[in-house]
Structure formats: structure tokens, C-alpha cells
Amino acid sequence: MASRIKAISAYRPKIVLGKRVDMEELVSFIARSTGLNESGVQQVLLELRDTVVFFAASGRPVKLEGLGIYTPSINLDGTIKIGHRADNVLKDRLNAEFHGEVVNRENIGKTSDELVAMWNEEHSDDPVA
Numbered sequence: 001m002a003s004r005i006k007a008i009s010a011y012r013p014k015i016v017l018g019k020r021v022d023m024e025e026l027v028s029f030i031a032r033s034t035g036l037n038e039s040g041v042q043q044v045l046l047e048l049r050d051t052v053v054f055f056a057a058s059g060r061p062v063k064l065e066g067l068g069i070y071t072p073s074i075n076l077d078g079t080i081k082i083g084h085r086a087d088n089v090l091k092d093r094l095n096a097e098f099h100g101e102v103v104n105r106e107n108i109g110k111t112s113d114e115l116v117a118m119w120n121e122e123h124s125d126d127p128v129a
Contacts, residue, residue: 001126001127001128001129002119002123002126002127002128002129003128003129004112004116004128004129006119006128007115007116007118007119007120007123007128008112008115008116008119010115010119011104011107011110011115011118011119012104012107012115013102013103013104013105013107013108014102014103014104015100015101015102015103016100016101016102016103018100023042023045026045027041027042027045030045048064052064052070052082056070056071056072056082057072059072060072064087065087066087066089066090067086067087067090068084068085068086068087068090069084069085069087070082070083070084071083071084071085116128
């Protein structure tokens with residue numbers, strides 16, 4: 001018997017991820033878009049990272065307008081971590097401008113129960129328990 005998670009995972013919409021953008025490509029893109037030189041862009045990005053660490057290390061969340069909020073937290077074992085909550089502007093623009101590939105696009109809007117029913121119909125030999 002298949003698990004519910006396996007069935008849903010097989011049919012849910014998924015974004016096909018391309019190659020990850022590294023710092024070099026990001027810096028080059030920003031430099032071309034702004035007219036700034038690459039070393040200046042890289043220096044600002046590294047300084048931004050260090051600034052977020054500085055304030056988060058003192059227990060302060062950091063809001064980057066248009067990007068989101070970085071908030072420090074602690075695990076039960078004492079490990080400090082940082083969470084990121086994306087800004088609504090970022091999410092809204094991504095939803096409006098997304099042009100990447102989506103697998104199972106036809107299943108957008110279906111419920112998990114509908115996806116399980118699809119699995120059971122196509123896998124009668126291995127239905128969801």
C-alpha cells in the first residue's frame with residue numbers, strides 16, 4: 001500500500017528548478033542593471049550579510065524592504081538559527097511574473113484528496129491505505 005505522501009508527491013504541481021544562481025552571477029547581473037562596478041556590488045552584498053548577522057546576533061529581527069524579515073531563534077539544544085519570512089512584495093511579484101516550468105500544472109487547485117484519488121485510479125495494485 002502506498003502512503004498518502006507518496007501519492008500527493010507524485011501528482012502535485014512542482015517547479016522545475018534550474019541551475020542555482022551563485023554570487024558571481026548575481027553580482028554581474030546587478031552590476032549590469034545598475035551601472036555599478038562588480039567589486040562595489042559584491043562589497044555591498046557582503047556588508048549587507050554581515051549587517052544582518054550583527055543585528056540578529058543581538059536578538060533583533062532585520063527587515064529588508066521588498067525582501068523580507070530575518071529573525072534569530074534558538075533550538076532546544078541551544079543552536080542559534082535564523083529564519084526568513086519573505087516580504088509580500090516578493091511573493092506577489094513572483095506569482096505575477098513567474099515564467100518557469102511547472103510539472104503537473106494541470107493539477108493546480110486540486111485538493112490532496114483529489115490527488116490521492118488520481119493515484120488510486122492509476123495504481124489500483126498499490127492504493128493509498
